[in-house]
Amino acid sequence: MLETRDLTANYGQFRALFGVDITVAAGECVAIIGANGAGKSTLMRSITGVIGNEPGMVLHRGEPIGALSSAEIMKRGITMVPEGRRLFPSLTVEENLLVGGQARKVPGPWSLDTVYDLFPILRERRKSPSTALSGGQQQMVAIGRALMSNPELLLCDEISLGLAPVVIRDIYAALPRIRAGGAAIVLVEQDIGKALAVADRVYCMMEGRVMLVAKAAEVTREEIHSAYFGVAA
């Protein structure tokens, strides 16, 4: 459903991605792991059009989308939960959720009600300013906001970063229900264990390149270790 072909990305003189090829099938859950600076977030920003590309570097259902705007890509059903959550501070919790669904109205499992069922605490806090929430609750809003558009593909950039383990557990517990709704998921993670536990396949990146592609159930610690740190295990 989504494919990148020889994707490169630059920040000025600095090249952050060197010919990255990944594929995501419909309904699949793919983990992208790697250390800080491996290019994971740049990859997400390239797929969602925050960083412009050559048209053919990103394909959705076989069509080139690499040069489209973020908004056009989102309307095709590719929605991101951005790193750092990036909620809209002057909007309430409920308004943040509504903003997520207003540009792409397609039938699907997700609505205010079902998002509130997924994260019941948000229903209680729906009139609160989004800034008044805890980090974990904000992450729930960010995920809910992305779900409101009933995406085909949900890109989650570091959704466990900076959260307490018990909160991370709650958030990861929501992922199977999101998959059951039909969305494919790409999880960008530094927490390898968490990522492998829910993903079908895993890509390991280092210094802007994909070092390893494997089925999550079959990959060994040694293989990950070697790809993650670039040393022979």
Next chain:
Amino acid sequence: MIWLDTLVQGILLGGLYALFAAGLSLVFGIMRLVNLAHGDLIILAAYLVLMGVTLLGLSPWIAALVAMPVMFALGWLLQAAVLNRVLGKDILPPLLVTFGLSVALQNGLLEVFSADSRRIPVGALEGASLDLGLVTVGIMPLMTFASAIVMIIALNGLFYHTALGRAFRATSDDAVTAGLMGIEPKRIFAIATGIAMVVVTLAALYLGMRANFDPSIGPARLIYAFEAVIIGGLGSLWGTLAGGIIIGVAQTFGAVLNPEWQILAGHIAFLAVMLLKPRGLFPRAVD
């Protein structure tokens, strides 16, 4: 009683300044763009209304209703074709572009309409007044003030109770993330400037009906508008009205003391507020 009368006249004058300022406040609030041509756009709209009255024989109110969609389209075009290209991290390019637009508009208006001062004719309404016992207020200032209130209620309704308003606020908070939510910031900016020009037309209607205008008076309207926005605190329309009222009251009291002090008193009030409350009276929680 002269003090009470002066106070009431000042408050009502504040309504006019709030009308001048609301469009500026809207555009600044959403895209952090200070439109230095705002005053000249008010004057342009005043000439449009005047043309509707003199050439088409419309009443000023109908002429303003006709001018509103024209000004909306103009604002949309201005944003989409020009201002969107210069918006960015650096605030200088849009300032320079709108400054250039201000100069061009003034000279264009001078070329077409000459330097003669003009007025939108309103007939008997112009001098009509209402005796409230303690004070007598002009119908026209009263209508200006009421229009300012209605307009602020309408804009706040748009901002806080519609999907478009949510998109405005989300884009204002974080344009990149708004894009990730399927909102095209540039389209939102174009709509916002269009709406600002509708407000400008309303301001122009009252400006033109209450006083003479000519192509050169735009920049002074910009100053009043700017001061009202800053006094009120960026991003609050009620604050902008309060700012307009403070300038209006200062001006009428200044004029009572000495007619030459009218304009100066408004500016002094602005400076005084800046000294005491540098962020304005009703600043937004997040900036």
